[in-house]
Every structure is written in C-alpha cells, then in structure tokens.
Amino acid sequence: MDREEYLTAVAQAAKWAEEYYDNDEPSVTDFEYDMLMQKIKKAEKEHPEWVVELSPTQHVGGSAGKSTFEKVEHAVPMLSIQDVFSEEEVEEFIGQYPNETFSVEKKIDGLSLSVTYRGGVYIRGETRGDGRVGEDITENARHIIGIPKKLKLKGSGGMGLLEVRCEVYMPVSEFERVNQEQAAASKKLFANPRNAAAGILRTKDVAVVKAAKLHAFAFNIQRYEPLPDAGDNIFETTSHLETLRIIHELGFDIVDAYAAKGKEVFQCIQKIGDSRDGLAYWVDGAVVKIDDLQLRERLGNTVKFPRWCVAFKYPPEERDTIVKEIKVQAGRTGVLTPVAVFEPLQLCGTTVTRATLHNQGFIDSMCIDVGSTIRVIKSGEIIPKVIKAVKPAPKPYKIGKCPVCGATAVMLTDENGEETGVAGCPNEACPAKFSKYVEFFCSRDVMDIGGMGPAVIDKLIDIGAVEEIQDLYYLDRHSDQIKALDGFGDKKLRSMLENIEKSKANDIDRVIKAFGIQGVGRVTGKALAERYPDMEAISKLEESELMAIDGIGDITAHDIYTFFHSEDGLARYHALADAGVNMKSLIYGKNAGDGKLSGLTFVITGTLPSMGREEAKALIETNGGKCAGSVSKKTNYLLAGEAAGSKLTKAHDLGIPVITEQELMEMIK
Numbered sequence: 001m002d003r004e005e006y007l008t009a010v011a012q013a014a015k016w017a018e019e020y021y022d023n024d025e026p027s028v029t030d031f032e033y034d035m036l037m038q039k040i041k042k043a044e045k046e047h048p049e050w051v052v053e054l055s056p057t058q059h060v061g062g063s064a065g066k067s068t069f070e071k072v073e074h075a076v077p078m079l080s081i082q083d084v085f086s087e088e089e090v091e092e093f094i095g096q097y098p099n100e101t102f103s104v105e106k107k108i109d110g111l112s113l114s115v116t117y118r119g120g121v122y123i124r125g126e127t128r129g130d131g132r133v134g135e136d137i138t139e140n141a142r143h144i145i146g147i148p149k150k151l152k153l154k155g156s157g158g159m160g161l162l163e164v165r166c167e168v169y170m171p172v173s174e175f176e177r178v179n180q181e182q183a184a185a186s187k188k189l190f191a192n193p194r195n196a197a198a199g200i201l202r203t204k205d206v207a208v209v210k211a212a213k214l215h216a217f218a219f220n221i222q223r224y225e226p227l228p229d230a231g232d233n234i235f236e237t238t239s240h241l242e243t244l245r246i247i248h249e250l251g252f253d254i255v256d257a258y259a260a261k262g263k264e265v266f267q268c269i270q271k272i273g274d275s276r277d278g279l280a281y282w283v284d285g286a287v288v289k290i291d292d293l294q295l296r297e298r299l300g301n302t303v304k305f306p307r308w309c310v311a312f313k314y315p316p317e318e319r320d321t322i323v324k325e326i327k328v329q330a331g332r333t334g335v336l337t338p339v340a341v342f343e344p345l346q347l348c349g350t351t352v353t354r355a356t357l358h359n360q361g362f363i364d365s366m367c368i369d370v371g372s373t374i375r376v377i378k379s380g381e382i383i384p385k386v387i388k389a390v391k392p393a394p395k396p397y398k399i400g401k402c403p404v405c406g407a408t409a410v411m412l413t414d415e416n417g418e419e420t421g422v423a424g425c426p427n428e429a430c431p432a433k434f435s436k437y438v439e440f441f442c443s444r445d446v447m448d449i450g451g452m453g454p455a456v457i458d459k460l461i462d463i464g465a466v467e468e469i470q471d472l473y474y475l476d477r478h479s480d481q482i483k484a485l486d487g488f489g490d491k492k493l494r495s496m497l498e499n500i501e502k503s504k505a506n507d508i509d510r511v512i513k514a515f516g517i518q519g520v521g522r523v524t525g526k527a528l529a530e531r532y533p534d535m536e537a538i539s540k541l542e543e544s545e546l547m548a549i550d551g552i553g554d555i556t557a558h559d560i561y562t563f564f565h566s567e568d569g570l571a572r573y574h575a576l577a578d579a580g581v582n583m584k585s586l587i588y589g590k591n592a593g594d595g596k597l598s599g600l601t602f603v604i605t606g607t608l609p610s611m612g613r614e615e616a617k618a619l620i621e622t623n624g625g626k627c628a629g630s631v632s633k634k635t636n637y638l639l640a641g642e643a644a645g646s647k648l649t650k651a652h653d654l655g656i657p658v659i660t661e662q663e664l665m666e667m668i669k
Contacts, residue, residue, distance in 0.1 A: 015645040069135035076222040078128040081311040104268035107285035110169035120151040146216040146253030163222040170197040218252035330432035334425040347378040361421020369393030399423040404432035473579035523629035535583040539564040551628035595624020606641035
C-alpha cells in the first residue's frame with residue numbers, strides 16, 4: 001500500500017464498520033472486513049507515521065451516536081478482542097506464558113452487553129457502543145433468556161454490586177422464523193442472526209424483543225464491589241474459569257470454556273471448530289484467555305484490546321456443489337441478475353440452496369453453466385458467495401431473455417459506450433420493472449405510502465387496479481375488488497386509501513425523487529424546491545441552469561433535463577399532477593436571507609456526538625446554509641463525526657475544510 005491506498009482502505013473499513021455495528025446492515029462478509037483490517041494493520045506496522053484517528057485500529061467498532069436510547073458511560077470499558085487468523089499467531093501469544101493455564105471459549109457471533117445487579121437484583125443493561133459509551137437498554141435486556149432478573153444467592157447473606165459481560169445471540173431456528181415473518185409482512189430481511197439480534201434489541205417495542213426469544217451467554221465479570229464489612233467475597237478467586245462456574249450457579253447461562261495449557265489450546269480450538277455445524281447458534285471463532293486474574297490485571301489493556309487474550313477466527317466455511325439450474329431475476333431498473341440453484345449445502349449451521357452469480361460478466365469470467373461444480377463460502381452472512389468454478393463448463397451460460405416479459409436481453413454499457421458485463425431488459429413496459437418502480441414510489445423515503453409492500457403491490461397489479469403509477473390515486477374505484485383479496489378488508493383498505501391521500505400533500509423534493517430519475521434523490525429535490533416555486537418552473541430549466549446548483553453535476557443535470565423533455569417523463573409528471581399530487585414547493589424562498597451560514601454548502605458524514613444527520617441538516621438550513629449529498633469542489637465544509645468514511649478522504653483530496661459538530665456550533669453563535 002502507498003499512503004493514498006491506506007487512507008482509502010481506512011475509509012472503506014470505517015464505512016463497513018458503521019454498516020455492521022451501527023446500522024445492523026452489513027454489506028460485506030466478516031471475512032472481507034477482517035482481511036481489509038489485516039492489510040491496514042500491516043501498513044500501519046510498516047508506516048506508523050501514517051496512522052490516522054479514523055483507523056479502525058484506533059478505537060472499538062461501533063458507537064451509540066445514532067441510538068434513540070439514552071447514552072450511558074461504562075464504569076468498566078467494554079473493549080474488543082484482538083483477532084488472529086493463524087496458529088502461528090496463537091502460538092506467539094501463548095508462548096509468552098509457558099506455565100499459564102488458558103481458558104479456551106466459543107466466540108459467539110452476537111451483540112455484546114453488560115448487565116448490572118445490586119443486592120442480587122438486576123438494575124441495568126448496557127450495549128457496548130464504542131466501548132466507553134453505550135446505550136441503556138435496561139428494559140429490553142430483562143427479556144433475554146439466560147440473563148436472570150434475580151440472582152440465586154445462597155444463604156441469607158447479601159450481595160454488593162456485580163457487573164457481568166454477556167454475548168446476546170439469536171438461535172438460528174429463531175432467526176429463520178423471524179425472517180419468514182419479515183418476508184410475509186413485506187419487510188426487509190435481516191442479514192444474519194447477529195444483526196437480527198442487534199436490530200431487535202435496539203427496538204423501542206418491548207413486545208418485539210420478548211417475541212424474538214433472544215438468548216445470552218455470560219463470559220466475563222466486569223466488576224464486583226462487595227458490601228461494606230461483608231463477611232466474605234464470593235469472588236475471592238484468582239481463576240477466571242472459577243468465576244464462570246460461580247456466575248453459572250447464580251443463574252447465568254455461561255459460554256462453553258475449556259482449561260488448557262500449551263499445545264492443549266490448539267486441541268480445544270479444533271474441538272470448538274468441529275462442533276460448529278451442530279450448534280443452535282453461530283460461532284465464528286475461539287477466544288484464548290489467560291485464566292489468572294492477577295496476571296490479567298498486571299498486563300492491562302491497549303486503547304482497544306485487553307493484552308491477556310486473543311480471538312482465533314475460523315476461516316470461512318467452503319463447500320463444493322453442482323449447479324442444477326440458473327434462474328434470472330429482473331429488477332426495477334431492468335437489470336437481469338442470474339442466480340445459481342444448487343444441491344443443498346450446510347454452511348454456518350443453515351441450509352443453503354442458491355447464490356447470486358451477479359451478472360453476465362461474472363458468469364463469463366468463471367465459465368459457469370448448469371452442471372458446473374462451484375465453490376461456495378459463507379462467512380457470517382446469510383447470503384452465500386460463489387468464489388470459484390472448480391469444474392468450469394465448456395461454455396458459459398448466457399442470459400437470453402427477461403424472465404418476466406420475454407424481451408431479448410441486451411448488454412448494458414457505460415457512459416463511454418463500453419459494455420459493463422451486465423445484462424438488461426430493454427422493454428420499458430416490462431411488468432417486473434413496473435412492480436419494482438411502484439415499490440420504490442411508495443417507500444418511506446419517497447412518497448411514504450404505508451402498507452404498500454411488494455406482496456400488496458403485486459396483487460394490485462394482478463387485478464389490473466394499478467397499470468400506471470398515477471393509478472394509485474384512483475384505487476377507490478376498485479374498492480370491491482381489493483376487499484375481496486386475501487388479507488384485505490374494510491379496515492385495511494381504508495388505511496391504505498388514507499395513506500395514499502396523505503401522500504398527495506408531500507413537498508416536491510419527494511415527488512422529484514419519485515419520478516425515478518437515475519441518481520436523483522431528495523437532496524437534489526430539496527435544492528430545486530428551495531430555488532423554484534413549482535415543478536413547472538423546474539421542468540423548463542436548461543442543463544446549464546441545473547449545473548449551477550450546488551450538488552448537481554453535468555450527468556445529473558442531463559438526466560433531469562432529459563426526463564422533463566421526454567414524452568414519457570412529461571406524461572408521468574402531468575398524470576401525477578392531474579391525480580392531485582402536490583407540485584408546488586413548500587420551502588421555496590424560506591432559506592433565503594442573511595443567516596450566519598448563508599451562501600455556504602455543507603456535506604455531513606459520520607456519526608456526530610450529540611445529534612443525528614437530519615438534525616444537523618435542519619440546523620444548517622435554518623441558519624441559511626445548504627446541504628449536499630456528496631463532496632465536490634462546490635462544497636465549503638465537510639461536517640464529520642466518527643466513522644466518516646470515503647467522504648472524508650475526498651474532502652482531504654480536494655482541500656475542503658473539515659469541521660466538527662462543536663466547530664459548527666461556534667459558527668452559528
């Protein structure tokens with residue numbers, strides 16, 4: 001790596017960490033993230049002068065910045081564990097302590113939580129957050145199986161303050177059940193059990209937490225403060241393994257742990273690895289800890305890790321299988337995605353029968369067809385990946401036509417006319433495109449029409465109630481047909497029609513996004529709504545006028561201009577207007593004036609210390625500033641929080657000033 005590559009890798013790792021820890025929506029596998037981390041560590045070891053604060057080696061992953069729960073500072077930091085990936089690294093660690101006993105424990109793939117008791121009674125639950133500040137989820141944590149509400153104290157003696165660290169997980173069977181319910185309700189599926197557990201534990205609806213049947217294993221005592229003048233201390237031991245036995249007697253489910261010395265450590269790691277397929281929960285590694293608590297105390301911690309333990313991460317599971325069928329799926333934009341259907345595999349405790357082949361280019365590069373033997377991995381993700389054609393086909397499979405409308409597939413090209421390797425459906429009237437477009441139109445960040453999931457939309461299309469997007473606003477004409485559909489009735493129909501009617505009053509930033517113009521979202525829509533009184537004025541803008549607006553480049557300007565000067569675009573605009581959808585700006589001219597940030601354009605990235613992005617955006621706009629979605633030469637300031645990502649790198653490259661939340665507050669005083 002050179003320095004630029006290092007900074008790019010750091011920004012990418014920060015983005016992936018935010019997706020995993022804060023959003024519970026990982027876009028890559030654990031293995032891909034771990035490998036990137038290894039590259040960053042190697043670069044920083046060779047060039048310590050390169051190290052930047054954003055680097056994931058400098059802090060614990062995650063934050064509590066986006067949480068709606070009350071933030072709480074941990075009495076004892078909840079640090080991460082140093083990951084290692086080879087027996088040599090484990091040997092290097094245990095070799096430093098040749099006479100010590102180690103505790104070798106299953107590394108549960110879950111969400112870290114600490115629970116506190118006073119007098120044997122549960123009083124608080126805290127998520128890890130960034131390791132020093134977490135979320136107070138006391139009420140939700142009461143409903144986790146394996147965490148007692150009251151400790152099983154022996155005799156009549158009292159008990160002081162006890163804090164125990166646990167790993168919350170969702171059994172695979174519960175994960176599959178929850179995702180089936182999500183699918184039936186036309187809701188987004190959870191990526192894997194860990195993210196399902198994290199997402200549900202952070203909900204404000206306690207009933208949802210109870211129904212999810214989350215479990216937890218205790219694996220460490222964070223602190224114990226005996227009662228003053230107590231006759232004895234039940235934790236008067238120097239053995240970590242002994243403390244696990246004691247807290248198990250107090251009522252906790254505890255992690256499986258094995259005592260080992262020297263080479264026995266590797267036997268235990270192997271034993272845990274061999275047992276993974278038969279477990280009801282996901283295990284992605286084995287933690288090796290020094291058992292002696294006094295030695296742990298002397299060794300202490302780094303800023304991120306304890307020095308007395310390491311976590312050996314198992315390599316991703318790989319299995320070979322034979323492709324039985326290749327199915328093609330059509331998306332909203334017309335992209336045709338091939339999917340391999342193969343003989344059932346057991347990976348990470350779940351049965352896998354299909355995996356995406358991404359696009360025609362991917363198939364061509366590996367020469368995959370029906371009958372090919374492929375290698376599939378799955379590392380901490382529910383979506384498996386094809387990594388190799390073990391036995392390639394004589395000729396690769398070719399995507400011939402759209403599976404929905406039957407149109408002959410075409411190869412899509414980029415702006416330079418070069419083929420991208422992606423096949424597409426050329427038929428603009430393709431029902432698959434339309435179904436996905438209606439789903440997009442109704443989604444929360446667009447027209448926000450509740451109750452319009454994919455299953456409902458498909459039913460409305462099937463009965464002919466929605467053939468054009470504006471037909472949504474005339475569904476009352478089909479009331480009898482809709483009420484006769486499975487799952488419908490007067491109440492559901494009335495609610496749906498009310499949501500549709502309410503959407504007519506949306507501001508035009510949502511409507512502009514709803515047109516479905518490539519690359520045009522609400523940030524662009526809002527920039528237009530602030531400067532022009534209505535859609536009619538916007539429809540008459542030239543490309544040069546559009547490009548003069550902060551945040552709109554030449555490609556976006558061309559796409560907007562083309563939409564409003566095409567027969568289909570104008571027809572969609574006028575049809576929605578005729579249906580009663582608002583086409584007048586509700587914010588026109590409101591941000592004009594001499595605010596302290598007037599004339600300045602900001603981009604917001606990362607997790608801010610005390611406010612969300614929407615709150616920061618509102619603060620900037622209230623003071624006359626503008627907010628754009630991406631960093632460009634027109635950007636005046638980048639407002640950056642933790643895990644700032646690639647926008648921070650681009651700001652540095654362009655010389656854009658980077659400010660903190662505190663510096664923003666100083667600017668508007």
